[in-house]
Amino acid sequence: MLENAVYSILSPEGFASILYKDASKNKQAAEDMKLTAKDLKKFGIVDTIIKEPDNGAEEDFANVIKDLKKEIIKYIKKLNNMSKEERLQNRYEKYRKIGR
Numbered sequence: 433m434l435e436n437a438v439y440s441i442l443s444p445e446g447f448a449s450i451l452y453k454d455a456s457k458n459k460q461a462a463e464d465m466k467l468t469a470k471d472l473k474k475f476g477i478v479d480t481i482i483k484e485p486d487n488g489a490e491e492d493f494a495n496v497i498k499d500l501k502k503e504i505i506k507y508i509k510k511l512n513n514m515s516k517e518e519r520l521q522n523r524y525e526k527y528r529k530i531g532r
Contacts, residue, residue, distance in 0.1 A: 433469045433478040440467040
């Protein structure tokens with residue numbers, strides 16, 4: 433996951449509207465949702481975080497893509513060294529842990 437990206441199925445405004453009955457509490461909702469790359473890495477949802485330039489990925493898109501490609505290749509090699517059963521078991525365990 434890119435360092436400054438967020439992942440969510442619902443916007444913070446939508447979350448705040450539902451949970452707090454007040455969409456203006458979107459900043460608090462965003463914190464509560466734990467949707468940053470750091471949060472998701474801590475929870476084991478994201479395998480790695482790709483560093484971005486200070487002003488975001490668009491500042492040096494070519495290098496960000498190069499770094500992303502390196503990480504993808506690294507993980508493909510890791511997966512290729514596992515048996516099908518190991519890959520399935522690892523995937524099963526990873527998704528069973530989500531939400532704990």
